[in-house]
Amino acid sequence: xxxxxxxxxxxxxxxxxxxxxxxxxxxxxxxxxxxxxxxxxxxxxxxxxxxxxxxxxxxxxxxxxxxxxxxxxxxxxxxxxxxxxxxxxxxxxxxxxxxxxxxxxxxxxxxxxxxxxxxxxxxxxxxxxxxxxxxxxxxxxxxxxxxxxxxxxxxxx
Amino acid sequence: xxxxxxxxxxxxxxxxxxxxxxxxxxxxxxxxxxxxxxxxxxxxxxxxxxxxxxxxxxxxxxxxxxxxxxxxxxxxxxxxxxxxxxxxxxxxxxxxxxxxxxxxxxxxxxxxxxxxxxxxxxxxxx
Numbered sequence: 397x398x399x400x401x402x403x404x405x406x407x408x409x410x411x412x413x414x415x416x417x418x419x420x421x422x423x424x425x426x427x428x429x430x431x432x433x434x435x436x437x438x439x440x441x442x443x444x445x446x447x448x449x450x451x452x453x454x455x456x457x458x459x460x461x462x463x464x465x466x467x468x469x470x471x472x473x474x475x476x477x478x479x480x481x482x483x484x485x486x487x488x489x490x491x492x493x494x495x496x497x498x499x500x501x502x503x504x505x506x507x508x509x510x511x512x513x514x515x516x517x518x519x520x521x522x523x524x525x526x527x528x529x530x531x532x533x534x535x536x537x538x539x540x541x542x543x544x545x546x547x548x549x550x551x552x553x
Numbered sequence: 554x555x556x557x558x559x560x561x562x563x564x565x566x567x568x569x570x571x572x573x574x575x576x577x578x579x580x581x582x583x584x585x586x587x588x589x590x591x592x593x594x595x596x597x598x599x600x601x602x603x604x605x606x607x608x609x610x611x612x613x614x615x616x617x618x619x620x621x622x623x624x625x626x627x628x629x630x631x632x633x634x635x636x637x638x639x640x641x642x643x644x645x646x647x648x649x650x651x652x653x654x655x656x657x658x659x660x661x662x663x664x665x666x667x668x669x670x671x672x673x674x675x676x677x678x679x
Contacts, residue, residue: 406595410622411565442628446620504595 398469399427401476404485405501408433408478409443409453412501416541417476418451425452425475427468429461429484458484462491469494482525489529498529499546500538512552515540523553557655558662560586561606562643563627564617567592576648585652591623599626611636613651613662615643638663646673 400421405413408428417423426447433439434457444453456464461477468475479485481503489495502515509517516538518526530536530549537546562569569588577583587606591599599622603614607630614627619641631637638659640647647670654665 407622408596409620410625411618411620414620438632439629442625445628446618446624502595504593504598506595506598 398471398473399465399475399477401499402485402495402497403476403478403499403501404480404482404503405478406480406503408480409446412541413476413478414447414451420542421474421476423476424450424473425454425468425471427454427456427461427475427477429456429458429477429479429488431457431484434460458487458491461488465492465494482522482529486525486529489532489534495534497535497537500526500536500552501540513538513547516552518553526553556610557585558651558657558659559607559610559612560615560648560651560655561589561603561612562586562615562617562648563589563591563603563623564643565591565621565623568617572643572645572648575645576652579649580652582652585655586648591626594622596622596626596629599623600630603627603630607634607637611659613637613659613666614639615648615651615666616641617643640666640670642670644670644673646670 401417409426428443434455440455447453485498500516503517505517508519512518526536526549536549538552539546562572567590569590573586573588576586589602589606603626614637616624616627616639618624624641627639631639636659640663647666650669651662651666
């Protein structure tokens with residue numbers, strides 16, 4: 397196992413990811429896929445602050461992630477790959493056939509979205525995009541922390 | 554300094570509100586601290602909560618953990634606004650000191666808070 401979790405989370409690196417998932421998975425690297433963060437040194441510094449020293453953070457653009465996924469998959473360490481939103485997840489799936497499953501971990505409220513789960517709010521367009529990902533063969537479930545039940549796509553989108 | 558500093562506590566779940574309540578109970582001072590929870594927020598929403606809590610005044614942001622969304626958004630906010638200092642590892646002791654010492658700059662108040670907070674952490678004799 398190399399990338400143990402492919403996760404959509406609009407907070408990217410935060411406690412649920414580092415502690416909630418990172419500890420039980422024994423994760424020692426996190427791939428943060430976000431074109432904007434990839435270009436911002438200070439945003440990268442911010443995200444590094446939240447991670448203990450034994451965890452490496454790799455910042456990647458969507459294109460870099462698609463290119464490097466095969467290498468990360470053969471990494472002997474256990475990793476978590478994070479994207480900030482459904483569009484980034486869809487872009488990565490479009491460029492790489494390595495993403496077989498997606499964990500919807502946190503998409504929070506904003507105008508136009510309705511509550512689907514306590515930690516998942518979606519617009520109609522976003523629901524359609526998630527269903528398209530599922531139709532393309534990606535196993536999409538929602539689960540904020542490992543002790544929770546993975547909610548199948550049909551129950552929230 | 555025209556008006557005393559404001560302290561904004563930024564936390565997971567209800568920690569910030571609980572600390573504000575405890576300070577008010579102990580000191581009777583109710584206007585110095587404002588709680589912000591990250592519950593249900595993405596980064597944009599938490600940034601907006603911070604903006605409303607700070608209210609265009611000099612302030613110290615007291616964050617619960619030295620990492621995570623509360624910290625990243627507090628630092629992001631501080632980078633975009635003048636007269637904001639950020640302290641991590643908030644505890645009741647530093648807040649009790651802060652509410653009585655708010656006629657100083659945010660940077661001074663932050664240093665003072667770190668001292669007061671650290672002094673409260675110790676192993677006591679049994």
